[in-house]
Amino acid sequence: MKKHPFPVFITLLFSVLNAFSQTAKVGGPCEGCEAIFENTIPVEKLKSFIQLPGVTWDGKKPLGINGTVYKADGTPAAGVILYIYHTDETGHYTAKADAKGWEKRHGSIRGWMRTDGNGFYKFGTLRPAPYPGRNEPAHIHITIKEPGLNEYYIDEFLFDDDPLLTAEKRQKLENRGGSGIVKLVDVGNMYKGERNIYLGRNIPNYPVTP
Template identity: 60%
Template sequence: MKKILLLLLLAQLLACIGVTAQTRKVGGPCEGCEAIHECPVPFEELKAFVTMPDATWENRKPLAINGIVYEADGKTPAPGVVIYLYHTDQDGFYTPGPGAKGWEKRHGRIRSWVRTNEKGEYKFVTLRPAPYPDRSEPAHIHITVKAPGVSEYYLDDYVFDDDPLVTPKYRKKSVNRGGSGIISLKDVGNMYKGERNLYLGRNIPGY
């Protein structure tokens, strides 16, 4: 009987350790990172490609950004990583949609989720956001990631190399969480294209 009780206690301990490992906190403070869990579908159903709510070709040239997410070694592709994205509209505001709930009230309606495929690939299409009306920051796209085994955490924003607000001072102070977020865009005729690979744990506290 004592042996059975001991085995049960050991099983409970291992279960607790497993839960702790699955939710290991990394990245430091992150207001709004929990918005990643407002995904309208289970993470497992997400695709590696998403068209964000504002994307259109009507008198516009949308923006496509793709890349590969790598493990901490910088070489191994990381499948099953969830990426949450949001940005301002064409006037520089985070405008929520009708009846907005949760973090959409703060992040606005232009937000989406993708999940890397077996090759670690991801891609999204959107319109290039505008900077804040006071031009206090460059135009940017926020990104939060959730990899298996650790909590969600934010990476450096996507910003654009040709943005005059991406000054030498801005570049120097960038932490490069997950790698540099400064991307170059190429005009391919009907749209702009950019590429950014992401590196799990790079410059992330506690990873």
Template identity: 65%
Template sequence: MKKLLLLLFCAPAMVWGQRAVGGPCEGCEAIHESQVPFDRLQAFTRLPGVTDSSPNRLGINGVVFQADGKTPAPNVILYIYHTDPETGIYPRKGDEKGWARRHGYIRGWMKTNHKGEYKFVTRRPAPYPDRTEPAHIHIVVLEPGLKEYYIDEYLFDDDPLLTDAVRKRQLNRGGSGILHLNDVGEGMFKAERNIYLGRNIPGYPSSR
């Protein structure tokens, strides 16, 4: 009995990584490279390279909802990364390890608060140098009890590379990722995206 009580006392409050969903996801394991322990992550993050005077700043916020589409989902980990605003490459400083060698240093982590809210500030990324894809921000989700999976990238509805054909290819994983940017002045743009756990995610358990 004492041993059982000790195990219960020592058990973590949140358990991730028990069930795989969403299909193949190259690089999604980078979500585990956060230098801040998951239980200490905040709902807000400012990505590297952005200051209060940077041009083309983006403030993106939203609510993560559970599969019912109505109940806020707390304690969900979000990992984002994107290219730099000038060249469209994933910039590196030269000492990166793990997936940072591919994703670069413009990346960040958040954990939704008790209202399911999240927010991040960054600069608008540039498209790849060959301009084969619209500019985008990658996002990976990790919720309690499941392994990490990707959802639709953040895209910008005023991007000329976001053609009708590209729009039709979107799978709406987690809901639409296409953002409408509002110019709030002084080089700052804001947008909102709510995320719906399990929406269009293959293998997602129906009981959640």
């Protein structure tokens, strides 16, 4: 009796579909990156400049960090969403009492930006403290969501003058999106720094441009 070819065909079809479904995401695994979708402001209304919760000049010197996001071809990248969060001045991710979702883990010092037509972004915040154990340099986490690709993380913002940012730790940085080390300049009432971001640089599975 002649065997029906359809079961074999269906098996092969499911194998192909399964292979496509298991295709690795751009940037690889990223725990908590989905927090980039927790913003309550419509994407098209996100601003390129924000101030994170807690910013004050009352006895403080805030940080102002800005930069340009560039595409892989070197042109400015408009419409890229940036999600950032960091510890407070005690080194903890402190969340509000009514926090929901990833705010419980990331704390309430967080925010969302969207690059303008020139790829520009800027944010103001108070300088985060390292974790209480002082085993890691102070840092600001950042997740990227660019049009047409899934969300992924890049190297954290780090501070060049941080004594915890040792030569050994610098050598181990992946430089995802380019270097995240920021040199701060005291301009009197605040500190300013700049970091440009290069989409695709050292990002696993990033699509190759022709």
